[in-house]
Amino acid sequence: MGFGPLSILAQVSSVDPAQQAAPALFYGFAILTCLSAWAIVVTQNIVRMSVYLLLTLGGAAGLYFMLGAEFLAAIQLVVYAGGTLILIVFGIMLTSKNPFMQLRPQGWEVALAVLIAVSIGGLLLLALVNSPMPESGQAGNALVGYGHVSVIGKALLGAYLVPFEVAAVLLLVVMIGAAYIARRRAEE
């Protein structure tokens, strides 16, 4: 069953955000991401923390959009913002005893968190300094198409088939386990 000549579709290229990227948008998303990440650390109300986390994830998704990795951005929103975070909020809301729960970390917890944050930050900075930077104005052309759905699909079902399947089996195991735990509790 043919759908007729669709060669016209090839002319209508999708917008490439990497080429139309306005610096203002980039800085907007970057500032949103950083500020809300900072706010997560300093807030004590746990539900507000999750709202700031939502803003951080959304800002990161916006940055992915700007880089032309649209699929990654959408999946970031679906999986982290739409799925994981909503489960976290559910868990908090169902388990907290008092209405507006406060979180007060101990001194050693703060010290441990600072240690971990500084070491991860140092590692990232090291990686950034050591990686080769493209000439300005050349980056967009080198990266066009790398975030396209078909490229990602071919990579996942081609070169990276084994890790992909391992992750799928792991998720299946988790799902069956969750269903089993929920069932046992219902019968007791």
Add this chain to the structure above:
Amino acid sequence: MAPQLLTSLVTMIIAVQLILLSCAYLILLERKMAAWIQNRIGPNRVGFSFGILPFKHHCWGLGQPLADGIKLFFKEDYTPLNVDRALFLLAPVVVIIPALLGWAIIPWGGYLQWGDAVVNVTAAPISIGVIYVLAIGSLAVYGVVLGGYASNNKYSFLGALRATAQMVSYEIPMSLCVLIVILMYASPRADVLVQFQANGVWNIFYQPVLAVIFYICVLAECNRAPFDLAECEQELVGGYHTEYSSMKWALYFLGEYMHMITGCAFFTLLFLGGWDLPVVQEPVVAGLGWVLLKSGVFISKVGFLLFLMIWIRWTLPRFRFDQLMRLAWRGLIPITVILLLASGVLIFLRQPHWTFLAANAAVVVGVLIVAPLIPHGPTINRRIPLAGSRFSPAEPAA
């Protein structure tokens, strides 16, 4: 300025204005249709004079949305004392934003010939297309969750939990439906999906079962009857928006109507062939006249689906919560997974598209045969011996 950017901007502005205006009149249509279905007359008095202007005609009640809006703005905007104030203010806004963002990829009018260039009459022709709508749609839950939590009220809280469980559950079959359509046409781009349907047959004739499931999921996602448990006046006062008043309350309902329009537009582009007219063979790339005609066709299809939604709301009674969850987890999700597998096998074997219709019919027959054989779990209908409930005395008999 690049033609595509200019087209995007114009489309964006027109679409937002048009949809916000139609939200207002959708509410009037809803009230009118409710009246017709219930053998009443409905709102027919408010014209555009508002008792001040000399113009006296009643205008068949067309001034009603304007009057409603004015009323909502001037009502007391009451914020209870013990709410989490920032989140309480934020929640209605969070409802509106995903509903607005979802319109970005709707292909209103096909392709426009602009000098040498071919532009796409849509706000954002991004390569992931319909996946973007799913991503944005998954954020719609936050308005409900935050509103229910910030209200600091047990009724709001329970209403929010219910609504969240409902929206999260119905997102799964909805995403699977979209996945099957992407598999069929091998592209997630909205304009490509519509163009394939315009060149062939509308998708609803290949996958009728899928279309029905998707429509049910759209109803559930925007909390419309028979899935409007989120409001649940009988049990939870007003659900998650119990504490909201004035324009904040109105934003929740504006969000609902905007979600309805987004959902219907999404249905149109996935199953009803988008801008395609049934008999006429329209040119793929056309001038402005054709684009306007195509947009009109798209909008008419969306309008028909909205009409159907309102009709359903005033015809069917509301589901109970356990029935609603059972429908999603034991009905829709297994059926869509089976359809996904069947479609995947058919696509792998490179079968023609009409075999999908056969697969749909086979699934219906299979469900009719298999469903009575599956043992039912314990239903919630049995009496629960809970002290204080209507089945048990408040104090256990000593």
